[in-house]
Amino acid sequence: MSLELKGVDKKVGDETHIYTTDLKFEKNTINVLLGSTLAGKTTLMQLMAGLDKPTTGEIWFNQKNVTGVKVQKRNVSMVYQQFINYPNFTVYENIASPLRITQIDKMEIDKRVNKVAELLKLTNMLNKKPNELSGGQQQRTALARALVKDSDLILLDEPLANLDFKLREELREELPKLFRDRDCIVVYATTEPSDALLIGGYTATLLEGKVIQHGKTLDVYNKPNNLDSAKVFSDPPMNIAEINKKGELCSLATDNVSWKPNLTLKDGSYKVGIRPHNITTYREGKNSVEINGKVLISELSGSESMIHFTNGDLNWVSLSEGIHQKAVGEKTKLFMNSDEFLYFDSENRLVGNV
């Protein structure tokens, strides 16, 4: 089982929503589409589902060309950001609704609905209507509707975006488990890098209608092909600075911070990408580099501190474990873990293997 997009693009009028894309998703995998809003995640999913036709290119499923085959004939299910359930059906009827048009008999439907309801902790809600439920329960119902029918392809379009923090965390942990033993391809669209890391599997990073990189999630995270992919896969945003390599040392173009890179670079100018959690108030790693800064603002969230500071002309973001309250304008010293630096050449491509 596999899903393949072959040279697919989508134009609406003069606007290109999806640039020519080749993607292949394998059997029993979870695939994350990671990109900001308007990156084309939803469009891509609609093309995969058959809700929309590509302008050019073909979509293959199980070695069969399914371009133009209607969604009803594809055995697909989809979960949306909004909680989409039939408003006047009970939870039970909602979950059963995808099976009602099939030839499955009532006993079997009942069995399946109860099984899925149990999986999603909806057993006590089966007789309620969607608007009597909390947002989390409504989305669980929508998920149950998607899971009940043994689809070949399950599409999740930012399913957690409209939930509050706690429910999101809870459901996010359950999701990978729900799909583990299923014989299907799961595609999960999200704007949040942390979702991708938690779900694992494979990730495709998207930017403005283009797939920038596709591979195993950790590979894409650790070795982004280029600066765009790195930016998409970093939250809070990645710190990017111009650097010069001369002799043994790299140094920031704007300040006298310099360090010895852990890979061989030719002399010249580069860009360095540093994820916020690699700049901390304490030393980390063997090759820690000091950086001085003036605090712009420090935000505390839970057990982490995010300190925004300036160094030279640049604004930097650092993320440290623990509570580190800093006053605005305070001069501070932070430490960068130079082993985790990503180097990009003048064309924004990743240099070397880290």
Add this chain to the structure above:
Amino acid sequence: MNKTVNQKAWFFVIPVFVLVAFNAIIPLMTVVNYAFQETFGNNQFMWEGTRWFKQILISERFHAALGRQVLFTLIILAIQIPLGIFIALNMPKEGLGVPICLVLMSMPLLIPWNVVGAMWNIFALPDIGFLGHSLNALGFDYNFTQQSGDAWFTTILMDVWHWTSLVVLLSYAGLRSIQPAYYQAAEIDGATRWAVFRHIELPKMKKVLTIAILLRFMDSFMIYTEPFVLTGGGPGNATAFLSIDLVKMALGQFDLGPAAAMSLIYFFIVLTVCWVFYNLMMRNESNS
């Protein structure tokens, strides 16, 4: 907690109070005043108690007018609500068609009521009106000024023309507020067009339809100007709906006492029906 005492707030309430008093309370109390007394003008009044109410409630004339009114309103609702929903479902959802349709739909609503009556009167005249003449030319014996069936037909047609747009606009607004994802989800489920209407569109339109039905009930139940101009309640009393009959009694015969009692009964019916209907709808809302 310390509350600040500031009697100036009254100044803000007084204008509204005065407005409501002149606009609603004083006229209503005048009617109440007339309903319990007999007057021969000259500002002389005699107490009559509930006599006028009893008289109205048993009068055949009132029963007939009420019957006509209920029948008319039921026909109007039975035609306009489904027709309005049907038109709204078939209106374009994007492109240039949207503003064109919306403007076309709003047109009848913008025409003053008596103009609508006059327009349809001329339009339907059997000798010179386009509708009347055409129908006769086609072999129908049509004359709304003399045959009660034709008068009803014309009045209903006029009201449908005038007011269906309101239902269309409300339903259209309700339909547009449904997120596209609902339709996609239904498509994935393989739902039929009817199932989409029955299980997505109708439940999602429920609130605006409640408003539409309420407004159309009230307006059609209190209809006056258009049939007054079109048929004047005739032929005979065939289209003398409650308010036309009421005005005949009050201003034509100068029976102020019974007319006032009838007004209050009329008012009470409208109020009760609206209240019951609204509560039924809202109770369903909280149940579902």
